[in-house]
Amino acid sequence: MKADVAKFVREKLGHQPKDLRLFELALTHASVGTDNYERLEFLGDRVLGHAIAQALYDRYPKEPEGYLSRRYNVLVARETCAEIGRELGIPSLVRLGKQARDDGANQSENVVGDVVEALIGALVIDGGTDAAVQFVGRIWGSHLAEQRKAPKHPKSALQELAAERECKPPVYEVVGRTGAHHHPKFTVRVSVPGLGEATAEGTSKQEAETEAAEALLKQLQ
Numbered sequence: 722m723k724a725d726v727a728k729f730v731r732e733k734l735g736h737q738p739k740d741l742r743l744f745e746l747a748l749t750h751a752s753v754g755t756d757n758y759e760r761l762e763f764l765g766d767r768v769l770g771h772a773i774a775q776a777l778y779d780r781y782p783k784e785p786e787g788y789l790s791r792r793y794n795v796l797v798a799r800e801t802c803a804e805i806g807r808e809l810g811i812p813s814l815v816r817l818g819k820q821a822r823d824d825g826a827n828q829s830e831n832v833v834g835d836v837v838e839a840l841i842g843a844l845v846i847d848g849g850t851d852a853a854v855q856f857v858g859r860i861w862g863s864h865l866a867e868q869r870k871a872p873k874h875p876k877s878a879l880q881e882l883a884a885e886r887e888c889k890p891p892v893y894e895v896v897g898r899t900g901a902h903h904h905p906k907f908t909v910r911v912s913v914p915g916l917g918e919a920t921a922e923g924t925s926k927q928e929a930e931t932e933a934a935e936a937l938l939k940q941l942q
Contacts (some may be wrong), residue, residue, distance in 0.1 A: 725814065733809045734840065734856055736848055743847050747839035748811070750832060752818030758839035765841030768850065772857035773797055776865060795872045796864055799928065802834035805860055811836050826904040830924045875934035879913070882941065888915045891937075893930045896920065909933045916941060 726745050730738045738744055743761070751757040773796045777789050795801060806812070812827040815836055826832050844853040873881075879891050890913075897908035909929035912918035919937035923929030 729810070729814060734844065735859065736844060736852060736856070739847050743843040744840065745816075747843040748814050748836060749816040750818070750821055750826065752821035752826070753816050754818075758836060761839035761842035761846075762835045763842070764845055765838035765843075765853070768841050768845055768853050769802075769838055769857055770797055772854045773861065775854075776858060776861070780865060791872055791874065792868050794874060795868070796861060799830055799834040799925070800931075801864060802837045803830035805864075806833035806837040809837070809860075811840075820901065821904065824901045824904045826901075829904050830928065832904070875931050875938060879911070879934040879938055882938070883913045883916060886916065888913050891934065893933065895926060895929075911937055913937070 723741060723745070726748065727738060727741055730736055730741070730744050734744075746756060747758050747761045747765075749757045751759060770793075773793055774789075777784075777792050777796075781789060781792070811833055815827040815832060817826055841853050841857065844856055876891070883890055891911050892913070894910050894912075895907055896910050898905055899908075900906045904924070906922055906924060907926050907929040908920060908922050909926065909932075910918060910920045911930065911933040917937060917940055919933050919940060921929055921932035921936050923932050
């Protein structure tokens with residue numbers, strides 16, 4: 722395990738670890754015990770936000786705050802973090818308790834996204850803030866480049882569409898929940914009277930609501 726983690730940190734994070742234990746901790750889920758990634762995730766989340774905000778500020782000098790916020794919200798979203806985590810190969814390295822492992826928690830967007838943030842936190846402590854910010858700039862670079870225009874969150878887009886068509890605002894309702902506490906799956910239905918409804922799943926209520934809004938938008942296009 723230590724050799725695999727050391728190789729991962731060097732090759733995927735581009736960092737020579739001084740304290741490998743930090744990175745092992747960043748890959749350890751709470752189902753293993755009290756020594757887990759949660760504190761590192763707290764730190765990494767804040768550094769990720771700072772790094773992305775700075776990158777957007779520099780990259781789009783003429784854009785107003787509202788457009789920058791749209792870009793920011795997508796780039797720091799759990800879905801984006803999880804996508805990056807899978808690109809890095811994190812699911813195969815996450816340490817889980819038996820039940821969480823049996824439940825497939827290493828594939829959960831919440832878990833993979835949290836680990837990415839925890840690894841950023843580990844980089845801050847082991848290599849300094851600059852090392853963490855450089856990592857974010859390198860790994861998030863393609864996602865920044867793909868944003869040719871400021872994206873609009875599906876829930877915001879659906880609400881604006883409802884207003885344009887003089888309908889009541891969208892209503893979101895959790896219609897199902899399955900899975901273990903650490904690896905839940907929510908089913909959410911969104912409805913707009915006069916426009917239609919759609920149902921979608923996600924590993925959090927927010928994710929399921931976003932997916933449902935996007936599904937309804939596709940119906941209405």
